[in-house]
Amino acid sequence: MTTVMVEDLEPGSADAGVPAHFGDPMREQRLLETGVGLVDRSNREVIAVPGAERASWLHTLTTQHLSTLSANQGSELLVLSPNGHVEQHAYVTEDGTTAWLDTEPGAGAGLLKYLETMRFFTRVEPRDATAELAVLSLVGPDAAGLFPDLAAPQVGAVPGPRFAAGSVPARATSLYAVRAFQGGLARRVPLGVDLLVPRSGKDAIIEQLGVRRAGLWAYEAVRVAHRIPRLGWETDHRTIPAEIELMAPGVHLDKGCYRGQETVARVHNLGRPPRRQVLLHLDGVATDHPPARGTAVELDGRAVGFVGTAVRHHELGMVALAVLKRNVPDDARLTVGESAAAIDV
Template sequence: MTTVLIEDLEPGSADAGVPAHYGDPMREQRTLETSAGLVDRSHRDVIAVPGDERASWLHTLTTQHLSDLRAGQGTELLVLSPHGHVEQHALVAEDGTTAWLDTEPGAGEGLLKYLEMMRFFTRVEPRDATAEIAVFSLVGPEAPAVTARLLDLDLAEPRVYDVPGPKFAAGSVPPAPTALYDVRRFEGGLARRVPLGVDLLVPRGNLDAVLARLADVPRAGLWAYEAVRVAHRIPRLGWETDHRTIPAEAALVGPAVHLDKGCYRGQETVARVHHLGRPPRRLVLLHLDGVATDQPPAKGTAVTLDGREVGFVGTAVRHHELGMIALAVLKRNVPDDARLTVAESAAAIDAG
């Protein structure tokens, strides 16, 4: 099996250290869309938060309702600036003694710095656990069945609450995480059911044994994973966000923001924008014509309308069925039928 690393194809990429593909990116995409494949995402940063007061402490610091987080539960959270801009996004897995937070490569340092700054006299001991824990993902519609067969785990489907309307009544949002992901321990690590499949958080010393149990699962590279993520319109910190992104602009309110919990940094902006129902920008899926070039545009490429910049491209990929597509953040008033341009390509919004 040929293994091509990200850095061999994209020098300087933040995703360096994991395979881009194993020889056939399009076949790997089809595997992730139709059955199940195993993706190496071990470049993700991981923060461990042990301590008796970890749930209530994280509840006060983040956008998520975590005060009653229990063993076997996972979710998502954001850390916002005082003005409500997204600074951090992490997924959570609680095992009964530690809350494990995994985030984008390179983002862990900033997240840990913030957590350490906010410790005060709380009984928590956050630490960088990236060298301890590797993240792998079973992705695809058959991922839960593969997990049951090979790891002897039956994981419940993810539950994500609908976002309430702008004028919702106080107390109408349940006092629980807005996204709830089943987390189970298996021999070798933790498994967390998520919308795209099952994440595995594995101590690096157990990797060989766990990968041996999954030896029959087809491998898929990060290119395939990213294509599936884009097609499912799932945003990524640092790709579909910039220094002024607020949660509503990047479709992060549903899975990562509880709109009816106690005070946290940036809450005023979140509440104001939600109740007005008018975020300045929105996340969209673009179809690119691919006539002038077959190369996806780079992250940050401007999206223009009649020569005027109206947004930016986050992640652009070649999808095995949809062709060249991209997630982009556009000004809210750009109509769905606008004739857009991205570098050399014409672009159209997928309003579905």
């Protein structure tokens, strides 16, 4: 089996260190959408938060309702700036003694630094655990069958503006079932099952699972088709939660104060975020190369947004997640570099 690494194709990529594909990216996409494939995502960074007060402490620092998160449960959280801009996004996995936070490549140091500055006298001991645990993902409709004891993910709907106080359940807005696995943890998520496994035993666990491999390119194509954003790809320094598809899984709108909450509440009550995340179809006539992250999306020659992740999907063709100004019409004739673009409504 041919293994092509991300850095071989994209020197300097933040996703370096994991396979991009194994010789046939389109076949690997189909595998992830019709069966199950194993994707090495060990470039993700992991922060461990042990300590008796970890749940209440993380509850006060982040957008998620975590004070009631119990052993063998997972969720998602955001850390915001004082002005409500998205600074961090992480999955949290609780095993009963430690909350494990896994986040994007390159984001771990910033998340850990923030947590360390907010410790004060709280009984928590956050540390960088990237060298301890690696993330593997079993993706596809058949992934759940490999872990039938893990309940399906629960993600609540975002309530409407000016909802009644107390109408949002006092628990995490996304709940992912977790159990022990091979010295680590298995976590059921919308795309399948994530495994947090000992990094030293990663290769042996991959071989033992015996699941067909797929590269990160295939994973990214599936993620884009499901409109799941990534921190640093579909976000910039101005992004607020209401602009991207992280509100439902990552933001509890009826909990105690946290940094940036005023902006979240104000924008939600007004119902008018300045931008929105969309899926774009690109014609691919002038070029068959997906545009680079950050490429401007233009309307009549002026920039109205930017491309986050662009991929070539085995059924949809060339598509991209993009963030556009809210007032861009759904039927606008857009351009991205040399390609014409249309919003998928």
